[in-house]
Amino acid sequence: MSRAHKYDVIVVGAGGAGLMAARYAAQNPNVTVAVISKLYPTRSHTGAAQGGVGAALGNVTEDYPEWHAFDTVKGGDYLTDQDVAEMFAYDVIESVIELEHMGLPFSRTPEGKIAQRKFGGHTREFGKSAVERACYAADRTGHMILQTLYQQSIKDNVIFFNEFHVLDILMVDGECRGVVAYELATGELHTFQAKSTIIASGGNGRMFKVTSNAHALTGDLQSVVYRRGIPIEDPEFYQFHPTGLYKIGVLLTEGARGEGGILRNKDGERFMERYAPTIKDLAPRDMVSRSMYLEIREGRGAGPDNDYILLDLTHIDGHIIEERLPDITEFARIYLGVDPIREPVPVQPTAHYAMGGIPTTIDTNVIMDGQNTIVPGLYAAGEVACASLHGANRLGTNSLGDLIVFGRRAGRFASKYAEKRDFPDLPSDAQDFSRNLLDKALNGSGTEKVATIRKELQNTMMDNASVFRTDELLGKQIEIVKELQERYKQIGVEDKGKQYNTELMEALELGFLLDNAEQLVYAAFNRKESRGAHSHEDYKDRDDENWLKHTLVYKADKGVQIDYKPVTLGKYEPKPRVY
Amino acid sequence: MKVNVKIKRFNPEADKRPYWSEYSLDVRETDRVLDVINQIKWEMDGSLSYRRSCAHGICGSDAMLINGVNRLACKILVKDLGAEISVEPIRGLPVLKDLIVDMEPFFDSYKAVLPFFINEDPEPPTERYQSPEDREIFDATTKCILCAACTTSCPVFWTNGRYIGPAAIVNAHRFIFDSRDHGADERLQIMNQSNGLWRCRTAYNCTEACPRDIPITKAIEEVKRELLWRRA
Numbered sequence: 001m002s003r004a005h006k007y008d009v010i011v012v013g014a015g016g017a018g019l020m021a022a023r024y025a026a027q028n029p030n031v032t033v034a035v036i037s038k039l040y041p042t043r044s045h046t047g048a049a050q051g052g053v054g055a056a057l058g059n060v061t062e063d064y065p066e067w068h069a070f071d072t073v074k075g076g077d078y079l080t081d082q083d084v085a086e087m088f089a090y091d092v093i094e095s096v097i098e099l100e101h102m103g104l105p106f107s108r109t110p111e112g113k114i115a116q117r118k119f120g121g122h123t124r125e126f127g128k129s130a131v132e133r134a135c136y137a138a139d140r141t142g143h144m145i146l147q148t149l150y151q152q153s154i155k156d157n158v159i160f161f162n163e164f165h166v167l168d169i170l171m172v173d174g175e176c177r178g179v180v181a182y183e184l185a186t187g188e189l190h191t192f193q194a195k196s197t198i199i200a201s202g203g204n205g206r207m208f209k210v211t212s213n214a215h216a217l218t219g220d221l222q223s224v225v226y227r228r229g230i231p232i233e234d235p236e237f238y239q240f241h242p243t244g245l246y247k248i249g250v251l252l253t254e255g256a257r258g259e260g261g262i263l264r265n266k267d268g269e270r271f272m273e274r275y276a277p278t279i280k281d282l283a284p285r286d287m288v289s290r291s292m293y294l295e296i297r298e299g300r301g302a303g304p305d306n307d308y309i310l311l312d313l314t315h316i317d318g319h320i321i322e323e324r325l326p327d328i329t330e331f332a333r334i335y336l337g338v339d340p341i342r343e344p345v346p347v348q349p350t351a352h353y354a355m356g357g358i359p360t361t362i363d364t365n366v367i368m369d370g371q372n373t374i375v376p377g378l379y380a381a382g383e384v385a386c387a388s389l390h391g392a393n394r395l396g397t398n399s400l401g402d403l404i405v406f407g408r409r410a411g412r413f414a415s416k417y418a419e420k421r422d423f424p425d426l427p428s429d430a431q432d433f434s435r436n437l438l439d440k441a442l443n444g445s446g447t448e449k450v451a452t453i454r455k456e457l458q459n460t461m462m463d464n465a466s467v468f469r470t471d472e473l474l475g476k477q478i479e480i481v482k483e484l485q486e487r488y489k490q491i492g493v494e495d496k497g498k499q500y501n502t503e504l505m506e507a508l509e510l511g512f513l514l515d516n517a518e519q520l521v522y523a524a525f526n527r528k529e530s531r532g533a534h535s536h537e538d539y540k541d542r543d544d545e546n547w548l549k550h551t552l553v554y555k556a557d558k559g560v561q562i563d564y565k566p567v568t569l570g571k572y573e574p575k576p577r578v579y
Numbered sequence: 580m581k582v583n584v585k586i587k588r589f590n591p592e593a594d595k596r597p598y599w600s601e602y603s604l605d606v607r608e609t610d611r612v613l614d615v616i617n618q619i620k621w622e623m624d625g626s627l628s629y630r631r632s633c634a635h636g637i638c639g640s641d642a643m644l645i646n647g648v649n650r651l652a653c654k655i656l657v658k659d660l661g662a663e664i665s666v667e668p669i670r671g672l673p674v675l676k677d678l679i680v681d682m683e684p685f686f687d688s689y690k691a692v693l694p695f696f697i698n699e700d701p702e703p704p705t706e707r708y709q710s711p712e713d714r715e716i717f718d719a720t721t722k723c724i725l726c727a728a729c730t731t732s733c734p735v736f737w738t739n740g741r742y743i744g745p746a747a748i749v750n751a752h753r754f755i756f757d758s759r760d761h762g763a764d765e766r767l768q769i770m771n772q773s774n775g776l777w778r779c780r781t782a783y784n785c786t787e788a789c790p791r792d793i794p795i796t797k798a799i800e801e802v803k804r805e806l807l808w809r810r811a
Contacts, residue, residue, distance in 0.1 A: 109711075114706050154695055449621075450621075497593070
């Protein structure tokens with residue numbers, strides 16, 4: 001295979017956002033498109049999403065996009081850009097219908113429409129009560145989205161470079177001209193020259209010990225662009241999903257509570273009644289995760305070590321559980337030996353989703369700074385990106401919505417840009433940076449082990465920078481991350497081979513992951529307030545006067561630098577967030 | 580608990596033929612086999628190579644032959660296997676390195692059955708309606724994660740690598756029985772070819788191997804019957 005490639009549009013990542021972007025880019029007959037993915041496309045973590053995709057179809061009860069937009073803004077603790085939320089709430093309706101037209105096998109209402117159920121933070125009439133907005137396919141909605149989009153990509157003859165690991169983006173004169181990727185099968189570097197590059201490579205949850213995220217989710221591109229001077233927006237806002245399986249973090253959908261599931265402490269008390277009297281167990285995830293931690297901290301956790309909470313589905317008809325929640329029922333049975341139909345399931349908050357990411361405009365153009373200066377030729381969509389839809393806390397189901405809405409926009413805008421542009425030249429040293437990364441990992445002294453550093457990172461991030469934060473713990477974690485970065489320079493790999501050197505790949509991923517941790521802890525230490533998922537015990541209140549602004553974290557020569565970007569406000573005035 | 584793990588190894592850059600590596604290590608009973616393999620890679624032998632991603636049976640990366648049965652390494656626990664564990668690559672696909680096999684022939688068979696929604700009618704402004712009963716007919720086959728555990732457990736596939744295999748038929752079933760889809764005739768014709776579904780000898784290995792509990796043999800029989808009825 002030739003190692004120099006040329007496509008009008010390159011998509012990095014083959015999950016929901018990447019496949020949607022590729023599909024839309026390819027609909028433009030004047031451009032060529034290829035997708036580069038670290039995994040086979042169907043292995044992408046979109047497939048692990050369970051509960052549904054929120055869209056105000058109103059199939060079960062009355063619903064309107066205005067309500068959805070409001071819920072998204074309030075759910076994001078008013079850090080959501082309101083123009084983005086409004087566009088999204090309308091666009092996601094069209095996108096869901098489009099998925100159905102692509103054949104997605106949604107569950108159905110008795111009349112044959114797309115079935116919908118309740119989900120956290122989604123309400124009718126601006127907060128009055130929970131509303132059925134999550135369009136679902138049993139509890140494998142993400143799987144069905146991923147499969148459907150991959151099926152369409154076969155129909156559309158999309159070109160894939162599977163098991164190619166992107167190590168660098170080619171920035172020349174402030175614009176992006178493509179990427180460099182490492183082919184896992186051969187150990188060769190490939191250069192991809194592109195007029196438009198779309199980044200859709202997913203999240204970074206593997207920096208935490210307990211996570212719902214796949215092993216592959218190491219924030220590679222969040223680091224690659226950061227090393228090239230592009231900032232990361234709002235990385236301090238990291239979502240912990242309330243219901244991960246105890247100790248292993250495997251996700252149990254919020255849809256379980258949407259179907260009537262209840263969280264209980266060791267006394268059997270439905271404690272969410274105290275924290276969110278109106279919507280109780282269906283409060284947004286940041287609030288529920290905090291409430292669970294507080295219950296545990298105050299000695300009301302269940303189990304021999306009083307360190308978990310119980311997700312109780314036993315009062316729900318067993319047939320409904322088997323029909324609408326079959327996968328999570330199986331997870332509980334296999335991994336914990338607990339049958340949810342008969343007994344409550346031990347759960348704990350699990351690291352789940354990055355609200356922040358590579359900053360983009362509403363049109364998915366990557367931006368450089370607080371003045372929205374666009375990086376020509378570079379686009380981002382999905383979890384890796386931050387269009388500021390989710391603000392300080394994402395609502396359940398809005399991640400799948402994000403993928404299809406922003407993936408589609410990225411494909412459209414990136415192909416339109418590519419169409420009117422010639423191929424820009426690549427520098428002759430295009431691969432040097434990547435080659436250097438590989439050489440360092442392959443030829444390092446080996447006095448440090450990748451697995452050891454990674455484990456220390458995951459343990460300390462969990463202890464010092466997860467649901468509750470303090471100045472002291474974050475300050476400590478900054479020092480720990482610095483120390484781990486130093487030690488990382490001394491890693492080595494035993495496997496010096498070229499073919500499927502997965503040890504080398506893990507070493508590179510850890511380097512990326514450390515950058516992600518750096519972004520998160522610096523931004524979290526810097527933000528002296530509590531907002532959404534960033535819960536700071538030394539600054540317990542939201543401080544709109546000083547902190548109603550987005551963080552931008554840069555890697556500069558003299559260390560980590562922080563800047564800000566204003567929040568786009570709109571008709572929803574910031575108010576105290578009660579549910 | 581202490582486990583002895585035997586893993587079939589092959590490095591194309593160094594080895595002429597596969598060999599077994601043995602490892603003895605302490606693990607928890609509740610560990611997944613994937614956790615055990617990870618522990619070996621991270622603490623004992625960095626060169627051990629395999630695919631993995633989601634670690635809970637959804638992405639389909641880590642199908643392996645574990646104690647003689649095709650399973651996902653992330654969906655089988657140590658306590659269900661005991662102290663002696665053997666791990667080999669799934670059979671019938673070329674081994675590239677250790678537990679990594681060439682998935683291209685598998686995906687080629689999948690692609691051959693037109694595994695995508697076909698309906699050229701003008702799209703309605705809303706969703707296409709489908710009754711819950713019609714949706715239920717193909718529910719099981721929508722669960723497929725393309726892990727290849729079924730196809731690589733099939734004795735017919737072992738002897739004839741050109742047989743499209745159970746996974747491809749499962750995915751054809753998913754569309755053939757979808758009331759909204761119009762591509763059934765085309766797919767059934769493909770199924771009817773010499774390396775198509777008539778090669779199935781109902782060995783049931785696929786059904787037993789499926790980590791998603793899809794009743795695969797039943798699905799294959801349903802496609803066979805559909806083909807006969809449409810011919811009649």
